[in-house]
Amino acid sequence: MTLTSFGPANRIKRSAETHPLTWRLRDDGEAVWLDEYLAKNGYAAARKAFADMAQDDIVQTVKDAGLKGRGGAGFPTGVKWGLMPKDESINIRYLLCNADEMEPNTWKDRMLMEQLPHLLIEGMLISARALKTYRGYIFLRGEYTTAAKHLNRAVEEAKAAGLLGKNILGSGFDFELFVHTGAGRYICGEETALINSLEGRRANPRSKPPFPAAVGVWGKPTCVNNVETLCNVPAIIADGVDWYKSLAREGSEDMGTKLMGFSGKVKNPGLWELPFGVTARELFEDYAGGMRDGYKLKAWQPGGAGTGFLLPEHLDAQMYAGGIAKVGTRMGTGLAMAVDDSVNMVSLLRNMEQFFARESCGFCTPCRDGLPWSVKLLMAIEEGRGQPGDIETLLGLVGFLGPGKTFCAHAPGAVEPLGSAIKYFRPEFEAGIAPASAAVPPLARPIVVGA
Template sequence: MEKTDKPLTKNIRPDRAFTTLADYESTGGYQGLHKAITELQPKDVQQWVKDAGLRGRGGAGFSTGLKWSLVPMDDISQTRYLVANADEMEPGAFKDRLLLEQDPHQLIEGMIIAAYAIQAKIAYIFMRGEYHLAAKRVENALQEARTEGYLGEHILNSEFNLQIYLHTSAGRYICGEETALLNALEGKRATPRAKPPFPLVSGLWGKPTVVNNVETLCNVPHILHYGVGWYQGLGRGSDQGTKLFGASGRLKYPGLWELPMGTSIREIIEQHAGGMRDGYKLRGFLPGGASTDFLLPEHLDVVMDYDAVAKAGSRMGTGTIVVLDDKTCPVHMVLNLEQFFAQESCGWCTPCRDGLPWTVTLLKDIIAGKGRMEDLDTLAGLTRMLGPGNTFCALAPGAMEPLQSALKYFREDFERYIVAVEHV
């Protein structure tokens, strides 16, 4: 059995042709599912994924196997659900789109194994509404899987049954929050739910529900196929496996690459993305998408794993780096991000509903020459008032991360707008 060091992208070709069922099976596809169903009990599958060290690739980094193990399994007749979160709307993130469009059977196999591990008989793919090509290809792949007997009744001649349905979102950023996603899937307004109870106990229609990111689920078949030890050996540092790392901005070759967990930010930006375009210098970057704190060129040698990036003062998030160059104003960049977050707030809680528009107003006033030095203190205060523990979900705290770090690292840019006016 030939093993690979790029399991997530091994089937993705330069012509970006859709990987059919026959293509997928020819490279070992559905062998992980065969092993899970014919050789392992659900609890064993949970343990394999836990031992492999797979952590959620949607941004939180929680242990996937541990998450599955928290689902109540005592009542064999209880309804359980699995949901794949494909609502990728984080600015700067485009990793799941590649997997959905180019190799959808990888997701489907991962979902079947995950559903078997928690004994769910119904699963949903909750997909961003704008991903039209991805939706078409996923639906085609689902039909292929049904025809071949990988979905439906008595999968692989076992007692396990599963149906997977594709649901396209109406389109709100808040749907990426798992409980808002569940409300939307139920046909309700997409607002987050109070926790506890957590979805693992009371989720979709009040039943135990696991929500996993697309990239997370795409790792699962390879763990079962190639083994725990192989997966652990892919990472370079404290985290296991590979990761889809992206980079966007004024780079020579912006894009997406599958690399070992623990790859340095310098390698991603300078080697794989080719460095900055001619005439531009790196001033800073958001390491994990729009809702992460800025880091500086001095942090280039930080490795991309959850703990290392956190120690540097940010979050790895989705692993998709957004670069700030020396000719882009960080105040304008932050305003652009805060406008997005303010627009996408569900309006459920006061700090987010009122605090984000207030943030936008202050930033606009500063840029328009109507700002005061005390406005910077107000903005800093907002980053605390809208921070973790003060809002109903993580949208506003995430929105504050680029702002709080911009005030820390680029304060002179904010002050320049104000001082220029005061000197007039």
């Protein structure tokens, strides 16, 4: 993977003033270990937080900076931290890092963990201090074997340097950190399913309330944050709220920078740290280089497989949550995918829905039964065996599996691309409907209740 800077054609070099997440990266792509990280001002923010800031001041600083979750939901981090109980008698609390990066077309957290493992550890150390948590876990996607190796080495380096363990930096504060590899389930990206899996249970989402801040891991107060979210914390503490807010482009309601990317048949697929508010056109043309010769952009997704498809005319949208919402979908993880003109949308959606159906935990009926149903219909349409009414049935499933209709957000995310694909490319779906003379008798077709 590649990683360039703010300016097109790499004209502007990464610096601590403009690239808080990536300025320490090595040009050769190797990991930055402790000695080099310390030489690049590593753990200075942690020392400041421990020596000069009260715990509540750390929380307030993160809240004032406007940091939001970078895993896709975009919930304000400081607000989430503020939900942790204030009762000092509760001496067992947990901090969990959600590193179960299973969203198709997303690899931003992997880069941070493989190349800057100490940045994540420093972010968790400061966060633990703010939240009064004595133990932390990095819940890591099991397939990320290099990230696991690098994180475990970095944890041992931090322990040996007195930056983890007992009496950290002479403060009397103790914090243990463990790397926990998951078994490879997409649903573990949902924070309560992650908690169940960490406890050794089946990875089903939990009913909320109670929320993890009140009842989390082993029944204790727990805060769950994404890798990239935690990696933003050191720079906010070190350089302040006003500087962090100044990084975003005018018009963006989200603050700071974001790891964004483009994949697909583009000339320069990769990952870049860019200010919130940059347009998707800049990301696509200036950084990704546009489509390869011989291909045209047909559609694109702004942030992972669970976001809706957009058209080339939507590329002028600003890359922040509200900017992408204006054109009808979610920013998600911020790693976009280009769909070229050789791709059949029915086949693409069938492949996506197969993934989402397989990864459903099966807890609630709409998701457990609805997603496989969509796969069967899409497979029939793909093979030219679709029947009149199948497209309407798919649209009915999009409604039945939408927000608020299922136990967690898995199914709504799964059907969002399906609904948008039918909206923009309906003729491709209609082309797979068999002639009326070949129709299956009505009783052999699925029945949509309420349709």
